[in-house]
Amino acid sequence: SQKIEQNSEALNIQEGKTATLTCNYTNYSPAYLQWYRQDPGRGPVFLLLIRENEKEKRKERLKVTFDTTLKQSLFHITASQPADSATYLCALEDAGNNRKLIWGLGTSLAVNP
Amino acid sequence: GAGVSQSPRYKVAKRGQDVALRCDPISGHVSLFWYQQALGQGPEFLTYFQNEAQLDKSGLPSDRFFAERPEGSVSTLKIQRTQQEDSAVYLCASSLAGVGYNEQFFGPGTRLTVL
Structure with missing residues (x-):
């Protein structure tokens, strides 16, 4: 069956550290993948899009990787701040x-x- | 306005009532999407418009759900004879062009509670 899975547990980290979030999928062949941020009571906000032929994308403190062999995307926030909580x-x-x-x-x- | 707006923000309905949820997309955006989001879940696709044409309604859970976008801008999602399982946040999103490599801009959502 088709599945898309993210870290099921909430992630708690100290300010200044790098947060790494995982997205794994099965039985899909996406041409691209997007990451969004959602705060309580609000709609999702677009952060980054990465295409299947791109290994890595960066935007300020954010970095996304996309491995179509592993069927996995990693989302990193470097120098994390309390305002990144979402x-x-x-x-x-x-x-x-x-x-x-x-x-x-x-x-x-x-x-x- | 600069963003996608939705109204009402909160709606409480008695079981069996009909409700209408409104979405005002970003001006000039061709595509409009409706999603349903349950607590602790990601958005689930309901339906998609390109201008006034409803190109995909495969996610609508039953024939009690109906969406329209008659002039290619404002859209309304109508739920007839609401049931408790319809309680969720209904999100509207718009994007500049059709499906594909385009970010979606979301409204704040309408939280529907069916008693």
């Missing part, structure tokens, strides 16, 4: 289903001061 969602394009976005459950990140 839920992070990965979404992949389902090429076999009208190319709609399929979403993971999200990983809750708490950065402690």
Whole structure:
């Protein structure tokens, strides 16, 4: 069956450390993958998109990797800050289903001061 | 406005009532999506419009759910004869072009509670 999985446990880290979030998928062949941030009571906010032919993408303190062999994307926040505390969602394009976005459950990140 | 807006932000309905949820996308955005998000879950696709055309409604859970975007801008999601399992946050998103390599801009959502 098709699945997209993110870290099921909430992630707690100290301010200044690097947070690493995982997104694994099975039985999809996405052309790209997106990462979003969601705060309580708000809609998701787009962060980064990485295409299947890109190994790595960076934006300020954020870095995303995409390994189509492992069927995995890693999302890193370096020099984390308490303001980075949120839920992070990965979404992949389902090429076999009208190319709609399929979403993971999200990983809750708490950065402690 | 600069972003996607949704109204109402909160809706409480008695079981069996009909509800209508409104989405105002970013001006000029061709694509509009509706999602349902349960607590602790990711968004689940409901339906997709490109301009006024509803190109995909495969995610609508039953024929009680109906969406429209008659003039290619504002969209309404209607749920008839609401049931308790319809309780969720309903998110609307728009994007500049069609499905594909485009970020989606989300509204704040409408939290629907069915008693």
